[in-house]
Amino acid sequence: MLEYYNTKQMEKSAILEQNDATENGFIKTLTDFFEGVSLLTKFTIRFFRQAFKPPFEFKEIIKQSYIIGYQSFPLVAITGFIMGLVITIQSRPTLVQFGAESWLPGMVAVSMIREIAPVITALIFAGKVGSGIGAELASMKVTEQIDAMEVSGINPFKYLVVTRILAATITLPMLSIIADAISLYGSYIGVNLKNDVSLRLFFLQAFQSLSFSDLFPSLFKTFFFGFSVGLIGCYKGYNCKKGTEGVGIAANSSVVFGSLAIFIIDMIAVQITSLLNC
Amino acid sequence: METSIVKIEHLNKSFGNNIVLADMNLVVNKSENLVVLGKSGSGKSVLIKCLIGLLKPDDGNIILLGKDITKLNDDELNLLRKKVGFLFQSAALYDSMTVRENLEFPLRGEKAICKEEIDALVIEALRNVGLENAINKMPSELSGGMRKRVGLARTLILKPEIILYDEPTTGLDPITAKEISHLILDIQKKYNAAAIIITHDVECARITANRMIIIKEGKTLIEGTFKELSEDTDEWIHSFFQ
Numbered sequence: 461m462l463e464y465y466n467t468k469q470m471e472k473s474a475i476l477e478q479n480d481a482t483e484n485g486f487i488k489t490l491t492d493f494f495e496g497v498s499l500l501t502k503f504t505i506r507f508f509r510q511a512f513k514p515p516f517e518f519k520e521i522i523k524q525s526y527i528i529g530y531q532s533f534p535l536v537a538i539t540g541f542i543m544g545l546v547i548t549i550q551s552r553p554t555l556v557q558f559g560a561e562s563w564l565p566g567m568v569a570v571s572m573i574r575e576i577a578p579v580i581t582a583l584i585f586a587g588k589v590g591s592g593i594g595a596e597l598a599s600m601k602v603t604e605q606i607d608a609m610e611v612s613g614i615n616p617f618k619y620l621v622v623t624r625i626l627a628a629t630i631t632l633p634m635l636s637i638i639a640d641a642i643s644l645y646g647s648y649i650g651v652n653l654k655n656d657v658s659l660r661l662f663f664l665q666a667f668q669s670l671s672f673s674d675l676f677p678s679l680f681k682t683f684f685f686g687f688s689v690g691l692i693g694c695y696k697g698y699n700c701k702k703g704t705e706g707v708g709i710a711a712n713s714s715v716v717f718g719s720l721a722i723f724i725i726d727m728i729a730v731q732i733t734s735l736l737n738c
Numbered sequence: 739m740e741t742s743i744v745k746i747e748h749l750n751k752s753f754g755n756n757i758v759l760a761d762m763n764l765v766v767n768k769s770e771n772l773v774v775l776g777k778s779g780s781g782k783s784v785l786i787k788c789l790i791g792l793l794k795p796d797d798g799n800i801i802l803l804g805k806d807i808t809k810l811n812d813d814e815l816n817l818l819r820k821k822v823g824f825l826f827q828s829a830a831l832y833d834s835m836t837v838r839e840n841l842e843f844p845l846r847g848e849k850a851i852c853k854e855e856i857d858a859l860v861i862e863a864l865r866n867v868g869l870e871n872a873i874n875k876m877p878s879e880l881s882g883g884m885r886k887r888v889g890l891a892r893t894l895i896l897k898p899e900i901i902l903y904d905e906p907t908t909g910l911d912p913i914t915a916k917e918i919s920h921l922i923l924d925i926q927k928k929y930n931a932a933a934i935i936i937t938h939d940v941e942c943a944r945i946t947a948n949r950m951i952i953i954k955e956g957k958t959l960i961e962g963t964f965k966e967l968s969e970d971t972d973e974w975i976h977s978f979f980q
Contacts, residue, residue, distance in 0.1 A: 603833070604828055604830040605831075607792055609843075613816040613819040614846060
């Protein structure tokens with residue numbers, strides 16, 4: 461009887477300990493989350509303070525724009541072309557059913573320019589550029605290169621972080637415009653797989669369905685996409701810990717949180733646009 | 739006349755519950771090589787990182803070249819750092835830049851210097867470490883000893899008044915380590931700069947030290963010349979020199 465009682469007591473205390481551990485784990489996760497938000501906010505404020513304070517690193521901004529933007533061009537171009545082609549091929553059967561095949565260029569143009577091209581380009585950008593920035597800064601951090609800059613009297617935040625965030629903010633909208641154009645060309649090829657439509661007619665039909673209110677918000681939000689990808693990549697890399705293991709974590713979390721930020725910004729942008737259109 | 743260029747008074751630094759420096763006091767005089775010897779984890783690197791402002795001390799004063807660095811803002815600290823050289827344990831070369839670009843980097847923002855002068859300074863700094871032929875190489879093409887030399891050349895380019903060496907011979911073979919130690923001595927003579935050399939390499943200490951301190955548990959345990967310390971009868975101190 462005593463043995464039974466002891467076993468029950470032990471089981472009870474084990475359950476209580478497990479509950480305590482779960483509760484502590486939850487509190488720790490919550491604390492870590494708010495600590496992360498607070499640090500990211502401080503990092504953002506520091507960026508704005510440093511970005512408008514001379515001396516300005518124009519040369520480095522141009523160099524980073526080349527690395528970030530120009531070298532992402534082939535990937536964005538291929539993705540844009542495939543997106544346009546695939547969406548056209550996928551949409552055709554449905555439109556044919558309703559006898560609305562002639563709407564194909566317009567429908568693809570609206571969906572690509574309003575939503576798909578900017579978001580997919582930003583996601584590709586987060587994967588390529590966000591991870592690159594995160595890994596590069598993290599590896600500089602763990603090999604003491606950032607400390608070396610600091611002890612040379614150079615402001616590493618201005619040189620490394622401000623330039624990369626600005627380059628990402630400037631280049632993503634440009635890449636998005638290029639992706640828009642190439643995706644329309646992909647769509648034109650898609651249309652011509654089964655029909656015979658001239659390039660002029662295709663673009664005439666595509667642009668008849670578009671207005672300034674389609675283009676402007678989609679372009680405007682890409683500045684925020686670029687900013688968030690640059691900011692998160694730099695934040696994760698610049699604050700890397702745990703040595704070489706941290707480099708992998710920084711690269712990975714730059715992509716994950718960068719992509720998440722893109723969807724959140726997109727959701728907010730769509731809400732604002734639909735409110736303004738009403 | 740004040741001859742000290744570094745004066746550390748009652749310096750305390752801890753990380754959480756781990757007390758690294760406890761009431762540390764230190765003076766470095768002009769043109770003097772001070773070697774700081776101690777076991778791994780005794781707070782040697784933390785000491786020089788506090789000195790250059792990479793770590794913020796919890797308490798105490800750090801007077802560097804007549805200025806209390808704990809009271810300086812970022813811009814003032816950056817100006818002061820231009821007068822201080824720092825050789826990292828890993829050399830910390832910028833791996834996306836060539837040797838030339840690594841050396842030119844600390845000269846950014848020096849408006850009074852033209853391109854020809856920069857070239858001359860780079861060549862001179864590389865010649866002083868015996869590596870003028872490596873000017874266009876990438877850091878990945880250099881051996882450990884060469885990286886240390888380039889790191890040293892980078893600290894010399896601004897002609898610092900004091901150089902901080904963080905374990906300059908760690909990870910090098912005995913011959914290269916000896917070469918680096920002699921190089922430190924040559925640089926002291928040539929540039930007339932003071933130095934704090936953090937090490938646990940007794941041979942390096944023997945070659946470079948004008949004065950030495952041994953730190954234990956974040957405090958100065960003993961101070962003196964290499965000869966005085968190596969002849970000390972304390973078992974723990976003596977174990978360093980065996």
